[in-house]
Amino acid sequence: MTTTEATTGVTAGRLSLAAPQPLLIGGEEVRAARTFPAVDPSTGRVWAQVAEGTAGDVDRAVAAARSAFDTWRRTSLDTRQALLWAVAERLTQDAGRWPALLATENGRAIREGGLIDVPTAAEIFRFFSGVVRDLHGRTVPCGPGAHVSTTPRPLGVVAAIIPWNSPLISVAHKLAPALAAGNTVVVKPSELASVSTVEFVRLVQDLFPPGVVNVVTGFGPEAGHALVSHPDVAKVSFTGGTETGRRILGGVSERLVPALMELGGKGAMVVCPDADLDTVTEDVLTGVFAANGEVCFASSRLMVHRDRHEELLERVVARAESIVVGDALDPATQLGPLVTAGHRDLVAARVRAALSEGAGLRAGGHVPEMPGELAGGSYYRPTVLASPDGTTSASCEEFFGPVLTVESWTSEEEVVERANRVAFGLANGVWSTDLAQAYRLADRLDSGMVWINTWFATPLGQPQGGVKASGFGREGATSTLLEYTSTKVVHASLDTARPPMWT
Numbered sequence: 001m002t003t004t005e006a007t008t009g010v011t012a013g014r015l016s017l018a019a020p021q022p023l024l025i026g027g028e029e030v031r032a033a034r035t036f037p038a039v040d041p042s043t044g045r046v047w048a049q050v051a052e053g054t055a056g057d058v059d060r061a062v063a064a065a066r067s068a069f070d071t072w073r074r075t076s077l078d079t080r081q082a083l084l085w086a087v088a089e090r091l092t093q094d095a096g097r098w099p100a101l102l103a104t105e106n107g108r109a110i111r112e113g114g115l116i117d118v119p120t121a122a123e124i125f126r127f128f129s130g131v132v133r134d135l136h137g138r139t140v141p142c143g144p145g146a147h148v149s150t151t152p153r154p155l156g157v158v159a160a161i162i163p164w165n166s167p168l169i170s171v172a173h174k175l176a177p178a179l180a181a182g183n184t185v186v187v188k189p190s191e192l193a194s195v196s197t198v199e200f201v202r203l204v205q206d207l208f209p210p211g212v213v214n215v216v217t218g219f220g221p222e223a224g225h226a227l228v229s230h231p232d233v234a235k236v237s238f239t240g241g242t243e244t245g246r247r248i249l250g251g252v253s254e255r256l257v258p259a260l261m262e263l264g265g266k267g268a269m270v271v272c273p274d275a276d277l278d279t280v281t282e283d284v285l286t287g288v289f290a291a292n293g294e295v296c297f298a299s300s301r302l303m304v305h306r307d308r309h310e311e312l313l314e315r316v317v318a319r320a321e322s323i324v325v326g327d328a329l330d331p332a333t334q335l336g337p338l339v340t341a342g343h344r345d346l347v348a349a350r351v352r353a354a355l356s357e358g359a360g361l362r363a364g365g366h367v368p369e370m371p372g373e374l375a376g377g378s379y380y381r382p383t384v385l386a387s388p389d390g391t392t393s394a395s396c397e398e399f400f401g402p403v404l405t406v407e408s409w410t411s412e413e414e415v416v417e418r419a420n421r422v423a424f425g426l427a428n429g430v431w432s433t434d435l436a437q438a439y440r441l442a443d444r445l446d447s448g449m450v451w452i453n454t455w456f457a458t459p460l461g462q463p464q465g466g467v468k469a470s471g472f473g474r475e476g477a478t479s480t481l482l483e484y485t486s487t488k489v490v491h492a493s494l495d496t497a498r499p500p501m502w503t
């Protein structure tokens with residue numbers, strides 16, 4: 001064991017829930033016939049039992065949401081505004097218990113829950129509480145003989161399918177705009193991180209009429225599939241992997257239901273020769289090692305101009321080697337265990353594949369030895385691979401783990417072509433003190449977002465989402481409300497004159 005791995009092996013106050021988690025349907029807590037275990041990635045131990053929702057449970061949840069829709073869609077905007085604000089207040093008042101719950105659930109370091117997840121989720125509700133007052137149609141100028149107006153109309157029951165990596169933020173990104181626009185929702189969280197969604201909805205569901213918000217936990221191919229293929233679901237809002245997104249879209253295309261798809265990513269950080277390497281180094285560490293690298297926006301590909309390539313590579317390697325890997329519940333931990341042993345093994349296999357294709361191992365690349373109860377956890381050292389010409393699979397595959405590939409480039413043409421060669425198009429970044437060059441590159445990089453001299457900046461109001469295999473639709477912005485509405489037109493004729501077609 002090195003000094004950068006946790007030394008105690010025991011954390012006081014480890015969570016263990018005695019009662020099985022319920023389904024939340026129509027404002028009631030419903031016991032499922034079967035449960036499945038939730039495993040703490042820090043130790044590999046079971047800490048909760050989660051309800052295994054069936055197609056029948058999904059049916060009941062959709063029916064509850066469908067019947068609540070008729071009332072909820074007619075609530076005034078000021079009522080919705082007040083309720084969304086109240087959700088944020090409740091979460092903020094309850095903030096103390098969330099970091100431990102989130103860290104136990106998916107292994108992200110406990111410091112992140114309090115710093116990032118809880119305030120961000122609350123802020124999402126506050127944002128949509130504000131912008132919902134701006135949910136209005138318009139009149140369309142069609143001459144003196146007509147009055148034409150549009151109205152945004154809610155769609156009905158929204159199926160919200162979310163992943164395990166930031167469940168509180170993901171559920172907020174789905175619920176807040178869908179409810180603000182007048183829809184009702186059935187949420188299906190990931191089977192790997194279900195408890196926080198159930199606890200969050202339990203915390204706030206009494207604010208809403210029964211059936212407005214429902215949660216069915218369970219497995220993707222059963223509960224998830226039943227939900228997205230339910231005939232009474234009017235919109236599928238999905239965040240998760242690209243392959244799952246494709247599968248779901250195949251199904252919903254049969255029913256012609258609209259979908260919002262927030263999928264995987266493979267972000268490139270493009271570093272120009274004049275970049276400030278102190279800032280870049282901090283941004284790289286945050287970009288790829290925050291949240292264990294299990295983030296769709298992860299900057300898992302660092303593309304450095306050849307004049308600064310060795311210098312930056314050395315800096316990043318030195319810093320990666322000093323990262324403290326440990327128990328997600330330990331406040332000193334900088335990088336926790338990956339979500340499951342299976343996912344850790346997949347990340348390790350991808351690293352081995354890249355090495356066999358010619359990448360060089362510069363840091364990490366192994367499972368650390370951990371003490372005591374942590375020996376059962378799914379840890380992986382932060383890893384840096386050198387692949388100057390970007391020809392290995394590490395330059396195009398999403399790792400969804402703490403793995404950075406460092407490449408080198410010589411011309412703008414070359415770096416743009418290589419960065420855009422990947423299937424994904426979620427987020428890229430450019431570091432340069434030459435603004436003309438930075439904007440030129442930002443314009444040419446093929447992704448829904450490009451950051452200049454920063455990474456991970458996602459203030460509310462700034463649309464988030466991708467292009468290509470990273471999906472479509474935008475979250476976190478005023479325009480997101482329109483993702484959850486359809487436009488209805490009323491065209492009124494103001495005169496009786498008609499063209500002489502029938503005379």
Ligand code: NAD
Nearest residue numbers: 162163164189190220224225240241244262263264265296
């Ligand atoms: P996943 O695709 O395995 O699962 C996501 C959700 O889909 C889970 O709730 C799962 O139960 C459900 N699901 C699986 N099969 C289904 C089916 N046939 N029908 C309906 N639902 C089904 O993804 P994951 O491993 O939970 O999350 C990691 C992925 O999510 C990464 O690729 C990451 O990039 C992506 N992600 C994207 C964003 C974004 O905003 N673009 C944000 C977070 C995560």
